[in-house]
Amino acid sequence: MTRRSALMIDPVSADETRADYSDTFTLVDAAAPxxxxGELSTQRGDGVFESIGVVDGHPQEVVPHLERLAHSARLCxxxxxNQAQWHQAVEAAAAQCGAGEAVIKLILSRGVEHGPTPTAWATTAPAADFRSAREGGVRVVTLDRGYDLGAAERAPWLLLGAKTLSYAxxxxxxxEAHRRGADDAIFLSSDGFVLEAPTASLILRFGDRFVTPEPNGGxxxxxxxxxxxxxLAAQGFEVGYDRIPASDLPRADAAWLVSSVxxxxxxxxxxxxxLPVxxxxxxxxxxxxLSPRD
Known part of the structure; x- marks a missing residue:
């Protein structure tokens, strides 16, 4: 069984020349201060994060998560x-996980205000029980995100493509979805295109073709x-990315919200x-x- 734990990470240079970074990690009591x-992650949400699913002690899709962490850091x-250091941190955190499903959260913040270095840590915790959502499905509502599809390119300071700690x-x-009697939401651009859910990606099926919104526009x-x-591609299905008008949502033959946990x-x-299921x-x-994936 997974217990909550925390691993403080002392960030080192992006020069990945060392073989062992274990001396840069400190295991701490997750309930202790x-x-x-003055930490800016809590004061301003000034940082980035990733959530990695863990199945029976195996962290899933570590490299893509670390690549996205680096992308978010660059935008911010x-x-x-340091990819090698963070990869070892994930392995150290996964060692704290037992059987079943868990989640490792990686956080990189700007640190203490006016401080010299960023702050970084990883936490482990049992995953919530999502069997009901996986088997029974979710009802969603569409919500206007308030930006058109070109906003991210036109105004990169909005950080629409970064996975930041600013999740309010x-x-x-x-x-709002719950107030409307739904389980989750799908964001729409102000010019009427499908984006994503607040904590998940959207995949639609039309016949034997699967499509998700293009990974731009935030x-x-x-x-x-x-x-x-x-x-899906290994099974012979066609998969692709596209600009999806909101009017296409109710025409889908099936649809899913997918996320790491x-x-x-x-x-x-x-x-x-x-919608058909x-x-x-x-x-x-x-x-x-749920099968082991690197």
Whole structure:
């Protein structure tokens, strides 16, 4: 059984010349005080993070997560995370996980205000029980994100393509979905295109073709979505990226929200309009996503 734990990471140079970074990690009590009151991750949400699913002690899709962490850091003008060091940190954190499903969260913040170095840590915790969402599906509503599809390119300081700690808007969207009697939300651009969910990627099926919104316009390139695409392509399905008008959502033959910890949750309704559910394919996707993947 996984217990909550925390691993403080002393960031080192991006020059990956060392073979062993274990002396840069400190295992601490997850319930004990560890951050300064001047820490900018808590004061301003000034940092980036990744959540890595762990199955029976095996961290899933580590390299894609670390690559996305580096991408987010670059967008936020944070020092480049040393990939070898962070990979070893993930392995050390996974060693704290037992049987079953868990989650490792990686955090890189700007550190203490006016401080010399960033702050970095990893936490482990048991994963929530998502069997209901995986088997019974989720109802979603569409919400206007307030930006058109070109906003991320036109205004990169909005950090729309970074996975930052500033998740207040994402959580507000989920609360609004609950107020509307749904489980989750799908963001739409202000010019009427499908984006993503607050904490998941969207995959739609039209016949034997699977499509997800293009990873631009402030959309995170989902690590789980990439894994699902590899699995589907291996079975001979066509997979692709496109600009998807909101009007295409109710026409889909099936749809899923996919993420690293919840995995594949079939969408049963969009704005109260029922969608078909492919229970057999959903079960196949989740079996695959629960299998060890590097």
């Amino acid at each position: 560890a951050l300064s009151v 003008d944070l020092p480049a995370p 808007v994402n959580m507000a969207a989920i609360r 959309i995170l390139h989902g690590t789980t979505q990439l894994s699902v695409y590899e699995h 919840r995995l594949a949750a079939p969408i049963t309704a969009v704005d109260d309009a029922a 492919d229970a057999e394919l959903t079960a196949d996707l989740n079996r695959y996503l």
